[in-house]
Amino acid sequence: QICLSLVKLLFYLAHSPLGSIVLLDFQPRQFVMVDGNLKVTDMDDASTEELSCKEDNDCTLDFPTKSFPLKCSVVGKCEGINEKKNLFNAYRYFFTYLLPHSAPPALRPLLSDILNATGDLRYGINETLRAFEKVLQLYKSGLYLQKRPLLLKDYISLKGFRTVAGEDYKCWPSYSHLGCLLSIHSAEEAAAICDSQLQCQSFVITQHRTWTGRPLASFQSSWTDLIPDANAVVYIKRSASSGERL
Numbered sequence: 001q002i003c004l005s006l007v008k009l010l011f012y013l014a015h016s017p018l019g020s021i022v023l024l025d026f027q028p029r030q031f032v033m034v035d036g037n038l039k040v041t042d043m044d045d046a047s048t049e050e051l052s053c054k055e056d057n058d059c060t061l062d063f064p065t066k067s068f069p070l071k072c073s074v075v076g077k078c079e080g081i082n083e084k085k086n087l088f089n090a091y092r093y094f095f096t097y098l099l100p101h102s103a104p105p106a107l108r109p110l111l112s113d114i115l116n117a118t119g120d121l122r123y124g125i126n127e128t129l130r131a132f133e134k135v136l137q138l139y140k141s142g143l144y145l146q147k148r149p150l151l152l153k154d155y156i157s158l159k160g161f162r163t164v165a166g167e168d169y170k171c172w173p174s175y176s177h178l179g180c181l182l183s184i185h186s187a188e189e190a191a192a193i194c195d196s197q198l199q200c201q202s203f204v205i206t207q208h209r210t211w212t213g214r215p216l217a218s219f220q221s222s223w224t225d226l227i228p229d230a231n232a233v234v235y236i237k238r239s240a241s242s243g244e245r246l
Helices: 002-014 081-098 105-119 125-141 187-196
Strands: 031-034 037-040 060-062 067-069 155-163 180-183 202-209 215-220 226-237
Touching (some): 002 031, 002 081, 002 125, 155 202, 155 215, 187 202, 187 215
16 A cells, blocks of 8 residues: 555656656655555655756666666756656665565565566556556455365354454464454455464454455454354354354
């Protein structure tokens, strides 16, 4: 969410009515999340000026660990230097820390492609935004899910119940530090996640949703403490419930 919102902001800056705007003091502290959108808190160090040049050799974009040769345009400006400077700063301050984590395994290669392409400045802001929107569409639609054996048949579902909330086993990347709370596309995906975790014996799907509209599921190591909840459904492994009375 943070990276996509940042890319949308940089897309606007690259195509603003004033021309391509560069953020000269590009630091994480200069941004804040407002209603799920990343915003710049200080525009004092923004500029529409692009580096003047006479030849391509005048257009090297330097960073502490990398340098990029750019073209000198016919009007004597380094082509795309403001856009590329913003994009590489987004890569080194945000993408490298956020993109490798939290995504479903099937989407990680696509995010790795974005990371590598922006780190080498092979993508401009237009290509970067399209790549992010493709990942988002796959994530929201569930099209990233690979064909696998149907596992939900191995669970008993109880509508109108949930397990008692409390500290349980933890997983990554959980929305709660007290247990294993993950976003899912469907109950079938939740069953696959539960099967992949040795501690998991049950999971609860609630009405709570993430910014992409995906429901949250709580994965738990037991199921015996059930309480009524009209907005929840608890799924219990048949193997865990064998010999017990539901």
